[in-house]
């Protein structure tokens with residue numbers, strides 16, 4: 101085995117047949133992210149290998165010393181590795197060594213000049229940014245949401261929105277203005293803590309790209325606000341068939357994108373790499389944990405009691421139906437989402453709105469049974485029932501029958517599970533989330549006809565600590 105690998109590693113002509121290494125983390129000068137990542141596929145290599153045989157070693161220097169970098173190597177059950185690294189400071193130079201049994205593979209070593217950390221405030225013009233990031237075309241969802249608004253005249257709408265929603269205790273929403281790449285906001289409502297997710301993504305973007313001057317409103321709550329009667333172009337985490345809000349990625353997905361390899365442990369990369377059971381080793385049961393935020397979630401408990409052999413489901417908290425705890429309890433301990441994938445089947449049931457866990461359920465590679473719902477997230481339109489997941493009726497009446505189908509048709513079930521995971525990998529990784537926000541801001545901006553003016557009562561949104569970076573690559577000096 102070793103001799104064979106050595107041969108492979110040394111014959112560059114053959115490399116591509118056996119080794120595939122790709123991802124935005126291999127363009128660290130062009131693509132600045134909180135945590136950069138790339139993939140390593142060792143085709144034809146023994147998939148049994150331990151992590152010890154594959155090593156990714158980063159050598160970064162700053163002012164003649166090693167620069168501070170956090171790294172993380174994840175292995176997916178399909179044998180593909182995900183390597184992530186987070187720069188705590190900019191490096192004067194960076195070298196990425198991908199080694200198998202101490203021999204460079206692929207195009208390793210990858211050598212770069214200076215590489216910026218994500219904290220650097222070094223925005224570039226929109227065109228260059230888009231070329232460097234190679235974002236896919238504008239998502240259909242954005243075009244569809246914006247089609248409802250021929251043009252947006254904030255001089256006309258601004259007061260209407262504030263008057264409609266700034267009522268004591270009801271709703272929390274923030275008014276944002278981006279002007280000369282600075283972010284300003286004013287929030288309305290009692291609970292505005294969630295503004296930090298929007299602040300963080302806007303600041304992160306403004307450090308990377310020169311954003312157009314623009315104006316918008318963000319709904320910090322879960323329920324969409326806009327209706328046929330009051331059709332306003334408000335941005336929301338969650339959309340619904342009967343509302344006209346413009347959807348953006350959920351705060352959960354946004355946060356895990358920004359805090360990848362940071363404060364957050366569950367994100368779209370870690371969920372792929374922390375699942376260690378192959379499909380065949382997962383238990384053929386439906387697993388679910390969650391709180392009582394919807395009556396169908398109680399119904400799921402009822403159904404499971406009739407078929408204990410098919411389900412392992414429990415409520416973890418009683419809040420909405422406190423009086424039903426005796427009947428539907430006892431409440432179960434919290435289970436890490438990574439352990440959900442000890443089971444083949446996952447159930448996605450609405451909570452107060454769409455269940456924001458769907459990206460992770462797909463990413464973990466189990467088969468997802470998704471309840472019919474009028475609520476949706478930014479990517480639902482691109483999902484195809486029976487291709488990426490199994491649809492179930494809103495009242496869950498066909499759930500048991502469909503789980504039985506999956507048990508009997510294990511091959512087909514597995515195929516759908518894999519397709520769901522591939523969807524998540526292709527569309528919901530950190531790069532995709534950044535791209536979505538940029539497209540959204542650009543497209544929204546095209547509709548605005550009113551001048552962009554910062555109001556006196558708005559607050560400038562800034563980072564607590566500003567990192568000073570010389571925004572020119574050393575190689576260019």
Ligand SMILES: *[C@@H]1O[C@H](CO)[C@@H](O)[C@H](O)[C@H]1NC(C)=O
Pocket residue numbers: 146147148
């Ligand atoms: C993988 O490793 C196990 C235990 O070390 C061994 O029994 C098995 O044959 C290996 N599989 C392959 C495909 O090499």
Ligand SMILES: *[C@@H]1O[C@H](CO)[C@@H](O)[C@H](O)[C@H]1NC(C)=O
Pocket residue numbers: 412435439
């Ligand atoms: C259900 O899942 C939990 C968490 O994985 C596990 O501890 C428990 O033993 C399971 N229950 C049954 C009946 O399998």
